[in-house]
Amino acid sequence: MDKKISRHEWKSNLLPALVMAGPVTLVLVFLVAVPLVYVGVMSFCSIDEYYNVVFKFSTENYVRLLNADYLKIYGQSLAMAFITTVLCILVGYPFSYLIARTKSKRKTLLYMLVIIPFWTNSLIRIYGWRTFLGTNGWLNGLLQFLHLTGEPVDFLFRQGTTVLGMVYCLIPFMILPLYTAIEKLDGSLLEASADLGARPFATFFQVILPLTSSGIFSGSIMVFIPCLGYFFVADILGGGNSDVIGNLIERQFQSGNNWPLGAALSIILIVMTLVLVKLYQKVGGDMDNLGV
Amino acid sequence: MGHIVEIEGVNKIYGKNHVVRDLNLTVEEGEFLTLLGSSGCGKTTTLRMIAGFEEPSTGSIKVEGESIEEKEPFERNVNTVFQSYALFPHKTIFDNIAYGLKMKKVPKAEIHERVMEMMELVQLGGFEKRYPTQLSGGQKQRVAIARALINRPRVLLLDEPLGALDLKLRKQMQLELKRLQRKLNITFIYVTHDQEEALTMSDRIAIMHDGVLDQLGTPTEIYEQPKTKFVATFIGETNTFDGCVSAIDGTDITVNLENGAVAGSGSGFSILEFLTVSVRPEKMKFSMEPVEGFSLRAKVKDFVYVGNVIKCIASLPNGNEVRIERLAGEELPEAGSRIFLYWEREDAVLIHNRDHLMFQMLENISLT
Known part of the structure; x- marks a missing residue:
């Protein structure tokens, strides 16, 4: 392939190349690469007493972030992301199986049940949950009406509530890849398994699960990663008791007004994400399934 | 030999589609039975009902004398070889073949021994890790x-296994x-649309057409005494002539066709019954002079050479074509010549025409 491209050829290819690849390159450079580099550079800066960014190299931010308080929140965030992912698998798998294997017209309806909330702004939906779960909310009203509780139950501002909100927001990201994987499953394999004497339970663990594991992997990665950053869910439903990494970042950029520290936190989140994606590739995940 | 599979009065209806109609079929133990028919004739549905993947809408299916309606597919002593193979892509060849035995919780050592033996039998030794x-x-x-046979089923069902x-x-x-079938002495029920395959392999052939079992018999019976026009034309090449019985003398029957009269026996x-006369191309005879009992004239149009066989195509006055087949070296008419067609009475197969019933019905309606 060491064919030399002549000067003339190069010139005649330049215009179409610019027209076709130019706009997307510009978008990527100015909206992705430049901000990323800016955040990277800023994470090594510091602030003066008036909260102005001082462009002087220091690793101070990263050292600060290794503090036990921060580490506790990373751990908490990872744990919550893990639980959310597991719950999404447990709830999403049967539902995806149902959609993928239903032959009737209900298939579209079931599919829409996932898609339509997905199109609605998640902030609004999370506020909906808050109204529903609050001490004056519908759920408490119902419980009291049925005399199951005397006092209103405080559902909000618990880690469990945040996880519930995360599962609710992110479950479409689990269901869609699972649906694709289960739909691809060849029905004759299930018949073959039954034909060879496998009970439904054995067929599930021997055939269905191994052949749809790619969907579980890609769904998990697509739930786990956003879970680390969904600060508004933790804010609205967790009320500061269940912070995720996203909350720390948000706080440094907003109320904390410490952009370099926020940038360093962002870099840590990006690194975590990259490590997870790398792990995903290691176990044989297909990058196309992540939509990248 | 006993009846291993008994299908009685089975119908299968999907919505408005009547896929299998009033099917009665008994399969003998150890035989190679082929369900033959063109696509959509209900043969695969029949096989899937025996396998238990589909339930008959009405009627009953018994395997080894036991009704299988109540049994789930995994409880049956029947195995299937699928058209698309349906091998488990995430399992090695060894694990694929061992699957049935593992499900039956056969000891590991025995599984290993039986899988290896089976792989030798199907000449796949050395492929176990692929x-x-x-x-x-x-x-x-x-x-x-191999994956199906290792379970030592009483009946093996094969759904167009060689199609691909x-x-x-x-x-x-x-x-x-x-x-394999002779060696293991297992009953095979084989589905195919390839008539040559059916003739080569089967002990008996069941020919299905539009969900109806048209004829059940040995390959020779089916070839030599087709019972319906469909069977006659589906199995091998034949010339068919639709006509009406004009005279009966004992077993000698004279049939009036559109283009002349011919003779047969039956x-x-x-x-006045409407029927179809079927004569195989190799049984067709020709003469330059009229032959007694026949008045069917034709003009020789073309010759086709197929190796050691020469096919002569002649056209009848109404434009229909007739094929005459001869081995190379045997006498054939000249191209363009006018000939008289005839055959030995016993070489013609007379087939009741289903349309005949329709005509009768129409007559009855017009009379009343």
């Missing part, structure tokens, strides 16, 4: 057969399947 995607079509087919293979491999696998026909 995955299905690493095999050729013919090899996958062998794995599918090329012609040469298919011929080879046909003989191999027949060899019983159970009545005068």
Whole structure:
């Protein structure tokens, strides 16, 4: 392939190349690469007493972030992301199986049940949950009406509530890849398994699960990663008791007004994400399934 | 020999589609039975009902004398070789073949021994660690057969198992399947649309057409005494003439066709009945002079050479074509000559015409 491209050829290819690849390159450079580099550079800066960014190299931010308080929140965030992912698998798998294997017209309806909330702004939906779960909310009203509780139950501002909100927001990201994987499953394999004497339970663990594991992997990665950053869910439903990494970042950029520290936190989140994606590739995940 | 599979009055209806109609079929133990028909004739549905993947809308299916309606597919002593092979892509060849035994909780050592033995039998020794995607079509087919046979089923169901293979491999696998079936003495129920395959391999053939079992018999019976026009034309080449019985003298029957009269022999026909006369191309005779009992004239149009066989095509006055087949070197008319067609009475097969019933019905309606 060491064919030399002549000067003339190069010139005649330049215009179409610019027209076709130019706009997307510009978008990527100015909206992705430049901000990323800016955040990277800023994470090594510091602030003066008036909260102005001082462009002087220091690793101070990263050292600060290794503090036990921060580490506790990373751990908490990872744990919550893990639980959310597991719950999404447990709830999403049967539902995806149902959609993928239903032959009737209900298939579209079931599919829409996932898609339509997905199109609605998640902030609004999370506020909906808050109204529903609050001490004056519908759920408490119902419980009291049925005399199951005397006092209103405080559902909000618990880690469990945040996880519930995360599962609710992110479950479409689990269901869609699972649906694709289960739909691809060849029905004759299930018949073959039954034909060879496998009970439904054995067929599930021997055939269905191994052949749809790619969907579980890609769904998990697509739930786990956003879970680390969904600060508004933790804010609205967790009320500061269940912070995720996203909350720390948000706080440094907003109320904390410490952009370099926020940038360093962002870099840590990006690194975590990259490590997870790398792990995903290691176990044989297909990058196309992540939509990248 | 006993009846291993008994199908009684089975119908299968999907919505508005009546796929299998009033099917009665008994399969003998140890025989190679083929369900033959063009696509959509209900043969695969019949097989799937025996396998338990579909339930009959009405009627009953018994295997080894026991009704199978109540049994789930995994409880039956029947195994299937699927058209698409349906090998588990994430399992090695060894694990694919061992699957049935593992499900039955057979001891590991015995599984190993039986899988190895089975792999030798289907000539796949040394492939145990490979995955299905690493095999050729013919090899996958062998794995599918081995995976089913290792369970020692009483009945093996095969759904067009050779459909995806090329012609040469298919011929080879046909003989191999027949060899396996004789060696293991298992009842095979085989579905195909390939009449040659059916004739080569089967002990008996059941020909299905539009969900109806048209004829059940040995390959020779089916070839020589087709009972319906469909069977006659579906199996091998034949010339068919639609006509009406004009005279009966004992077993000698004279039939009036559109283009002239011909003769045949048979019983159970009545005068003025509509029927079809079927004569195989190799049984057709010709003469330059009229022959007694026949008045069918034709003009020789063309010759086709197929190796050692020469096919002569002649056209009747109404434009229909007739084929005459001769071995190379035998006498044939000259191209363009006018000939008289005839045949030995016993070489013509007279077939009751289903349309006949329709005509009768129409007559009855017009009379009343």
